[in-house]
Amino acid sequence: MNLKRNFRNGLLPVFLFFLIPGMQSYAQDNPKTLTNSSLKGFVIESGEQKPLEYATVSIYSLPDSVLVKGTITNRKGEFELIGLMSSSYFYKLEYLGFESYSSEPVLLKENENLFLSNPLILHANTQNLSEVEVNGNRDFSRVELDKTVYNVSKSPVSDGGTINEVLATIPKLNVTASGGIELRGSSDVKILIDGKLSGLLGMSPGDVLSNMPAADVDRVEVITSPSAKYDASGSAGIVNIIMKKERAKGFNGNVSATIGTINKHSGRTALSFRTGKLNFSGSYSYQNDWSGRDYSVMRFTEIEDNIEMLNVNADIDFGNRSHISQVGMDYLINEKNTFSLSLTNRNVKQNSNGDYKYSRNLATSSASPNETLRESAVDIDLDSWVYNASFIHMFAKKGQELSIDASYTNNDAENYGNYIESGSMTNDFYDSDREEAIVQLDYKQPIGESASIETGYLFRTNEINYKEPIDISTAFNYKESIQGLYFLFGGKNDHFGYQLGLRSEYSDINTNENYKEDYLDFFPSIHLSYQLSDNKQLLLTYSKMIYRPDSRMVNPFQNLQDPENQRLGTKDLGAYYTHMPELTFVYKRDKITYTTNLYYLYKDNIINQFRWVKDDVAIVTFENLGSKHYAGIDFNMETKLNEWWSVNSYLSGIYQKFTSSSEVSFPTNDDFGFFAKLTSIMRIPKWFTFQSTFRYETEMPVAQGSYDPCFHADFAFGKRIMKGKASLSLYIYDVLNSNKFNVNTSGDRFKQRMKYKFENRVANFTFRYYFGKKYNVLKSKTHSNGVQHSEKDI
Template identity: 30%
Template structure:
């Protein structure tokens, strides 16, 4: 019995020793400490990684403690090497580290790392703008990457803005009110006197970077836009060297759009230029059925209309920035816009009695073309200061716009058997010319622990002329006879002088601003046909 117990004990000890030799129950450990080779100072949080020599596979890793010491435990028997590293130091390798039953613990002692200078390459940090930024008096909508409006015009972009609606004729309204001012880069549009619809249609969506919707206009802005102000910010690159972008778009419904933007930047000058063009052809069809009941007398109106609408535009812009120093910049820019609307349509009208019998029939065809063009010259100055947010700006702007419209109308009359009886010919001629000078300056000064002060002035000089002529064709004399009752020739001159001041601040999360604006307006108008005139000063 005693012999058996001794035999079992010896067998168990032999088995444990054999297992340790095979490495099945590892107990090896590698220790050491990291120091700076030049200063002999402790290196804390240094990286120490242990690799197996035979296949360079990573076995274990750790970091040095506050005394520079590190410890790698529970290692199997074998050959290893260590890689020690830290930011700003050259990586150090220590090989031929053997862990076996005779050397279960290996102390590497002090490991000295040498400092190393590393030349870093350029670092490019990229990010994306917020889609919508809300400020105290305005909302900024970044639409540069809005793919839903690609190939369209500013009308399509504006139509995607919440609270803004655009009807079928392109008229823009904010919360149901169409009294909106449209600015381009914070300045009046080159299309002085044109409708908001015409202005937005002339701007391709591809050239827009962002739109500022001023929902609560401050005293800085003209009081005309009581509903709001749309400030369209156009793209303008400021990268160094020569850069540019070219785009071509083809859309369904016979729509085509192309643009090119170029920019060349030197240490003191920045040259920029752009050109874009849009072509759009639309066909329209419609049908109107109306029942009239007048004093129990029933009649019907049936209208069929077919037409083609064509639009084309060309926009050219060029300019330069002169960067005098880090605080002063002078800019001159020129922008030219030319676009036109052509339409060709016919309306077939049938009048019928209560028995649905034809009582009258005629066809009215309309061929019209409307061409508009405008130039805008801007000289600007901008000065910044060491104080963040403080700036002084000044602008001199000349806008010149003209519009011509020709319309030919032919009404063909028929009897109830649809036999032609007569033709009525009418012609409409319109021409508008508008010139506007703007002189303005604005100064912003944020004062610590006091608030933000803004002040400035604006002078606007307008000179507008509008002429309309209508002529009817006389078949007896084969001459076009002018219609004096519809003829107009109107001149309008306006001078507005304005100064303003604004104070803004915040109390915790509550922001507020107060402003005061004073204006003097001198208006002269005259109508050459009726020989009437008026003058207003207020």
């Protein structure tokens, strides 16, 4: 197995680096300390007396002014600091754009639960950005009951990179060279933007996010065990990308321009005008990139008593041009009712021009290989419109609210392919229309002082039509409809937090190719947390999810780009289910936070890509293969070495086992691998911010083979200039030119090795200019729905 080899290659010292400090820190803690007092309160802003969400609350001991612990306010501006010793303290409130507040001394007695009945008021800092430089920074990550939140807005990658590039800096995530997003090594992950999928429809998430600037991202939520509130579709978890919400009154905005290596350039502007009652926003971005995407294939196929050797070398130029426009309006009808509208248009044109060289010969033949040349030109034109409307009603009772969200998406994509081989030309064309409508209702009802119930309803319909005007026999239609109901009950009792949920979903899928499936399922979720002491927390979670076949998996037709390596859908796929228990331990010290996760995923009747050879042609289809066992342990250490340098180190050990079904037979394949990531951020005062990310992944198994080990490093530099009105950033992807993607597969009568080589060592330089005044107002609400099926290609 690879376990011994990986340890010999130097991972054992890394493993001990994570494990030993945590054991030492645990041993140093005093379990006899009594920490049974607490402090509660709520924070509002002075202007409109609105609650402030995400305000930082820190409490310090007296007389030494040592930081004891901290937290942030919730949507209602409430905070709670628990597990405090009986002693004297003072607390401090901080929020971007507001003047900080420090309290008078507070004396907590043993077993005292002090509640500050009067609201704590923060006053807006009305100074212009050119006159003030904000140096405060939120912690990079925090663990909550049902998710881990990563604050990425201050990263230099965020200022000049794309969303895909900032996701690559998050410990549990990996972004492949082709733009695919993985969570703990699995690509079966659901991607949401502000809790919604509507902005990602019609394209793969990697294509969409690689065209969106990371400067718009506030934070990223990684949900490894989703609650019943979320759409149950998925398999590995959820990545929810929370966009920045402009809170400043008046006219504000920014413009930016980026240039990069090998003919890459982009530009963007974002504007907002807010009166507090009626607020408008808009943005426009343009991107034009060219890059190389080459690959090679070496395949050995048994033919009677001989072996045929096939070599394929492809040299591909890939162009991507996009225009993305968005306008939105918020109308605060009164302090209890808010109505919002938005419209987004995305126009993307992609060109893929490739030269393919095929070389065939028999192992026992001394003759020269038979060579074939093929030219391919594929153009894709996609136009997408997304319409969103939402309404929020706040009842008289504090915390009681009703929200309604509705969205409609229309995507039209045209694919033109022209191919020249041996002097003859062939072509293909298809036009796909995709429409989706989503309606979601959510209601929340507080119970007592520390508990609440939530319930809601979701309706989603998704229809895709592939039209082929030349040959009507290849027309393909796909329709999916889902209805869901959920119920959540959660709260907190002293050191114990809980959230129990149940979701029911009915789904119906059918195509014009005699495929019809419907499912009625129930999905429980359990989230429990226990505060062991002031700096130790234990969490236990469980959830169940479903993975339904999508249109790509059941579409039996294909284009002709590479006839030696074809991809086809399968008509008789069934859904599969995933069970996801997880145990988490969080230990915080003065400058170090340790997080350990022990998790297990069981998937039965999994849908997976499966390669086989027919008439000397490799064909990849989607099949229900059998079962998959996926177990792992994560070690994450977030360290603040000093005021200007922080390091986040992550190590994950993963065991995977694939077993075949009676319909699709292949040898059982299992192995153990490691995934490690190190992110360092240096904020050098009056100079610049430097971020470096290093990632290493050992050989990982797939059903029919394995992926090769890979390693790469990314650098980013950022600096504010012009008294804070502008910024410069430089992002360098794959500094060592080492990031490659190789996959080895084998099956009945064949062995194959495929090497992918994407353009590496890419550099982008960005200038961004900010204008306007900053003043905080109401923050909008987000909701959850939607799913994206994805899987690493073989």
